[in-house]
Amino acid sequence: MSAAHDSPNARDYDEDAILVERTLSGDQASFQTLFRRYHDKVFAIARGVLLDSEEAADAVQEIFTLVYRNLRRFDRRAKFSTWLFRIAVNRSIQQARKIKKLRHNVPLSDFEEAPFHEDGVPATDPNIEVAMSRLNPTDRALLTLVYWDELSLQEVGESLGCSANAAKTRLFRSRERFRAVYEEVSNR
């Protein structure tokens, strides 16, 4: 198994708890530290679900705003990261369902001359993004958590509000659906 499925880092867990406590005590810099630490993963979740970088950037700000305002509701016995990711997933899926923005009508030729990702990352296969756009927001969120944020099945389950076994089953199905769509897009 890859490192993506290893157990979470206990040291990070303790540091997050300390930063949360400091933030609640009035130390705004501690929350900025949390923001920088998890911005990348939260952005990946929002970007994977919403399929648009600007939408994802706005969503990230709103997600962290929600976290900041509700930090006192955070149960210190749980992990801050999974609590954050759960908010990010739910928020992004809600927004995606509202927007209902799909990219499956984007012609493949648009990617042939400009194969670079709009975020500046070279797109290894444009069919990946087309295939992702054809999945439902929940499937996109799950694949994002596993393959972009490299969370363990336990963490994925906590972020989705289910058990690790349930997360494994859902991942299997999401992956199959992604593969079917990817093959369909690739064979056009």
Place this chain on the structure above:
Amino acid sequence: MNVPREIDELMWEIAESHDETIEKQFVARYPMYVAELDMRRKLIGDLKGSRPTREPAIFVPSAEVRNFGASRLTVAFMAAILVASFGFASYATVRFLTSRNPEAPIVPPTKTYEAPPAQFSQTPIEAEPQFLPKSNSEEVVGGEPLSAQQTDPYLRKVTLRSEKTTLVDVINEIGAQAGLTITVAPGFVDRTIFIIYEDQPAIGVLNDLGRKYGFTPFEQGNQEILVIPARGSGSIKETGAAGVANEIKEESNGQAE
């Protein structure tokens, strides 16, 4: 390609793991899945490689957070409305059901069957027969006064005693003693009988006579009875009566009625 579930899951794990040792062992055991494994490895690699990144800006709390779903307050309010509606519906249903079968009001008795006026009791039926029989039958002794009889007129006691009378006369006497209006339908065959019934319910006597002589008394309500010539179960109260009634066969010398 139809891959068994356990091999399917194993291939996904190998594609994600990048463990060459495990991959060689799998390929050696399942050479038919080499191409499939390669495809999956590429798919996972491309998916991971398309991960977007963005340099984090400084966090600035948003002035507003867009609401994409019902707020907790809205949900709580709607839940309260729902509970209140359910409670009211239950209350209204129970009230409706109970109103259909209200408890019988307790009505104090305002009327009782009291003795008739004194003048009536002073003239016992025995002294003044209620009817004059058409035939030469002996007097029919009347029953107890109405004053002392039962509430249900159909069950009022009658007393009939005659060595020779007609069936129609007997029916009329029953009506007179019980306070009933008895109507005899056309086609009724009259007979000459002798009869002895003492202190028996009126409808019981009629039923008894009906079984013997082929007629049916029908209670019409309102203290009315209709006598239909034919046997059957007409009376609601199949009340019998203990008594004797036999037809008298008249001699052929013309004394029959």
